[in-house]
Amino acid sequence: MAAIGDDAGRGGAPKATPAISDVARLAGVSKATASRALTGRGHVAAETRRRVEAAAAEIGYIASPDAASLVTGRTKNIGVVIPFVNRWFFGEVLEGIERALLTAGYDLTLYNLSPHGPARDRVFDFFLARKRVDAVIAVGVDLAPHEISSLDRRDKPVVCLGGTAVGAARIALDDLAVGQLATEHLLHLGHTRIAHLAGPNAGALPNSVQGQRRLGYLEAMSAAGLAPVDDDWIVECEMTFPGGYDAGRQLLGHPGQRPSAVFAATDEVAFGLMRAADRLGIAVPGDLSIVGIDGHEYAEMMGLTTIEQQPEEQGRLAVEVVLRLLGEGDVADPLPDSGAPLATRLVVRSSTTSAAR
Amino acid sequence: MAAIGDDAGRGGAPKATPAISDVARLAGVSKATASRALTGRGHVAAETRRRVEAAAAEIGYIASPDAASLVTGRTKNIGVVIPFVNRWFFGEVLEGIERALLTAGYDLTLYNLSPHGPARDRVFDFFLARKRVDAVIAVGVDLAPHEISSLDRRDKPVVCLGGTAVGAARIALDDLAVGQLATEHLLHLGHTRIAHLAGPNAGALPNSVQGQRRLGYLEAMSAAGLAPVDDDWIVECEMTFPGGYDAGRQLLGHPGQRPSAVFAATDEVAFGLMRAADRLGIAVPGDLSIVGIDGHEYAEMMGLTTIEQQPEEQGRLAVEVVLRLLGEGDVADPLPDSGAPLATRLVVRSSTTSAAR
């Protein structure tokens, strides 16, 4: 009959996963000392630390994050809420966040939130409400007040990248200025009949990214003493290639007067528009100038004039801010240059040219 | 002087996060019973369960996953290792995985692994070695034997989607057949001067996705009694739009005889090639037929003939397999139709046409 302790008696048989007690035993110290040596918290004699580290390496010890977070309350895990993974801006941001987090020794738990799906409540009320993430980075999500306060109540810092949210740290372009800049570029080229392909609900959500870009367009126009020739000259569409294509056909296929230039809310929309123009036999830039926003990977090859931003860098920055909010930074001020707009750059290529006289 | 228990004496002050003991107290049962009622494991009287659930709802109790996994050994978290997020196939797969995992109540921890970066070892030796994920889904990663055995040793099932790996469950297209099919489509149209834009190292890695597609091309050609006219007619490039563009300029800008048709390893490569042809004044499909693989979101609008696959569905399937390997499924056989190739479909559009006579 197997006696209690039989298993231990087998001697050499390695346990599935070594625990800190195994390290402690091998190094001849207490679990407390082993823990201190390995985590770096508290004082340990240099020689002791060496012994513990050697023991840990020998048996391939890796601390259980679950056990540690149970007592520290820190998970070393950040939740990222993002509506798309497969659109250029979002993909780049996500890669930037992932890289920075990995470097800092953090995990990234991904919540790919469809804009208005029922999954949204489930993510906020269940997944994020548990004690599994230390903080949340929300990319391009318009956070409702109750969503922010729910995270607040659980002491989870939130950093927003784009999107709208009051009461949370926010990193974003100055989208109003960007919209103006894009429009002004077309105005400087002598265009007056300028249309705008805006993001969904840009008119209804003036504070959203797409809403600000639309307002920037309108402001630049009115500053030049102009206005959209027609209400139909602001077309709202999904910020995708197909979205831009459909909107482009609508805008350019119109029987009335055609615009000589279009400011597209994103490069992907601009690409769709270029395709639509091509199909309709409208030459770019001869018959139509197009400017976008993003600095998409394809922009150079497509010859698209655009306002570049650095989404990957923005992701990195979001991580920096979140780590500071968690007290990991060495700086006192959690928000570096809080509110300072992110860098952008107008890159002129072959999709824009002077207006025909 | 504050006495011990003072805090509890304050009565109404809600604790930061309610624990199961709070639920138990409120419902008038033991922690054990509360746990059984909430997790559904073990028998609990219907009336008791109701009381416990009501108590939990009242104080907003949500179980700590860390504490639970510490004792169950299950984290309800899956690690996803993926080289890119921002390429169409990978983005779609990731969204499919995420959606399926969320539905099953699992978290997704993302490891965005650059192909050969130093981060790779760190991910496998540290991040994945801890007890934070129950299993791993590797998308488009060529797993080394030691990487698989390392996960094996820690009892972490691995499911591969594409990529190469021996000793792990694998879901993949029959890329050889797909390469043949694409090439045969061009052959049937009467083309004989057919080139191939292959993925990186397709020649050196015959078992990789890109290697199999290349072999499919060669087999179809030789079955038709043909061979690439020139060694330069298999161009290896990054499977991206810029990759296809550069390779296209190299292939088409050549002074020698030009191909009349090209099989591009992916749709993104095909788009780059289309752009290169456009720049060189080569008409598609008049002067050049192009077929791709993927069924990219842009394919329809670009008029690209392609072989469609369903990456999002593949992601969902990977989750299904992984959950079965974890014993969550209701079926005995962990691998549904193990090895059965995934569905594909040739969609003919305007980028291919009969060879000029």
Add this chain to the structure above:
DNA sequence: CTGAAAGCGCTTACAG
């Protein structure tokens, strides 16, 4: 069907 107790693997006051 239910409860008291032990324990998952750590870290952290508290002493020394």
Add this chain to the structure above:
DNA sequence: CTGAAAGCGCTTACAG
């Protein structure tokens, strides 16, 4: 600088 003990918040045999 180090150790013994308590405890983080759960779940699970073991009894009853």
